[in-house]
Amino acid sequence: MQAEIPLIILLTLSLYSLVMVILTAVGIRSQRRVRGRERIITQVVCENCGYKVTRSFTPGDYVGAKTREKCPRCGSPMRISLIFVEKDASISRYLFTSREPGNAGYYKSLIRLK
16 A cells, blocks of 8 residues: 555656646747737838838848838938837737736737837
């Protein structure tokens, strides 16, 4: 009877460890989904009339660079005025359950700034 007790304890601990590994993996997966994708965006402005266009970043873009693009309004050359990262976080149940109301992080994750 004494030889069976350590075996039961070993099986119980193994089962507990397996459950904890599964729960950890599920938690990490849901956090990845919240982060979403990040895109680098370039804002191009007309030198003459101030018309603004946003497009995907292309290698070689830098702030102040003249582009080959022409303004659709007046035909003047355009310059890169801004390069920024746009985060596209998918709203999921995790956003609502991971943060408590009243915490600034709770509301910040729900507001989308453009």
